[in-house]
Amino acid sequence: MMAGFIRDILTTLSYEPGRAGADQQAAMTRLDDRLTSFADTAAHSGAPLLLRAADCAVWDGNPRDQPALNAESCRSLIESIATEGGNRIPALVRLNPPGADLPYQLLVGSRRRFAINWLNHNGRPELRLSALIVDMSDEEAFRLADIENRERADICELDRARSYQDAVDRFYGGVQSRMAEALSLSNSQLSRLLALAQLPQEVVDAFATRAELKVRYSELLTPLLRRPEQRADMIAEARRIGAEQQSLAAQDERMIPSATVLARLREAAAPRHRDEARDLPIILDGDRIGRVRAGKNGGLAIDLQIADDADIDALLATLRTALLRTRNSASQ
Structure with a gap:
């Protein structure tokens, strides 16, 4: 029965990225309601178990940025679980293979696990994680975790894109069309997400937070990064912006907004004019080692x-x- 329940969720819930609204919220509500309803009505071996949160290792295929989970971001959930004496919506776990450090692997419910683990260490040691044990492949677990996490506000587009980048090789043999079909995405939608994941780390670090880096920014920056001379200038500018961001953060000052970062990166890649058109970088093995520029009395x-x-x-x-x-x- 549990296997059929999970297959039904994977079959009937789909996702169209960037399409936020009532229909997306309804899809999430259906998933949460299905898990809750199954847990409330199950009178068989598939009923939820009460597990120690510390006995569950989070599966490494989950797109959620685990270090970003903290008491502040999970405050409302912590308060709800403390009041109700547990998590109403069960988590999904599977058994770890023999010899693993922990007995369970958590597939869905990272925030619930974090909240209960936090409460266990802050005055509520008796609380346990309500969880359903499932048997599914890594690819099915990835799809289910994606359904559960896709519209969560604390999972940014970059984290999701990077999880897709890892998944296309790990679960779909490097074939984007297979992954797009499995996730109910168009090939163009998936390509845009993967392009975001492939932005240089220097560009990522130029933004105040990873959450500020959007797919639409990648669509503007990726074509510019494909030309070696423009790429070198953009990465050099990104490093400068990143250093400025670190300095502002250290002084607890307002960070450079994302629109300004985007404008500066695009400006760095803009064609030069007059004599500057002859001021071009010299690139060796991907690094800028110098430049060719207009001489004072003509020439180079x-x-x-x-x-x-x-x-x-x-x-x-x-x-x-x-x-x-x-x-x-110069002759053009």
Whole structure:
């Protein structure tokens, strides 16, 4: 009966990212209500068990950012569980293989597990996690966790995108179309999410929080990052912004807003004008090692910063390419 119940959830609940509203909220309500109803009416071996929260390791395929869970973000849930004497909506767990450190692996219900574990250490040691034990594959567990987490406010688009990036290889053999079909996504929707996951870490760190980095930003930045010279300039600017963000955070000052970060990154990739059109970076092995610029009396000037162990032949070939590129851009 439990297996049929889970298969029914996976079959009848679907997801269209970016489509927030009453229908999405209704889908979440149906999932929570189904778990609660099943737990309330089950009169068989599939009825919920009361487990110690500390006996449940969170499955590593869950998209939720576990370190981000804290007493403040879970405050209302903690208060609700404390008042009701437990979690009304059961979590879903499966048995860990023999020899594992903990007996259970938590698939759905990370916030409930956190809340009860927090209460166990803060005056309510008697509380236990109400959970249903299920038997499902990793791919099914991923889909179910995605259904449970997809519209939670504390799971940002970047965390979900990175979980998708991991899942496409882990569960779908690297075939995006298979994953898109399994999650009821279009190929374009999935591609946009995966592009977000592939943004350089320097760009991610330029934003005040990961939650501020949206799919729509990735759609603007990804095409610019595909050109080596623009990529180098954007990453250099992203590093500068990231350093500024860290300094502001250390002084407890207002961070640079996401719209400003986006504008600065796009400006760094903008084409140069007049003599600046001939001021182009020299890229070697993905790193900017110098630039070719307009000389004071015409011609070209070169600025280089070369490591002691630099490959001279590769450097000369790179320099020749940069000179030709600069000369061609000046003649256009």
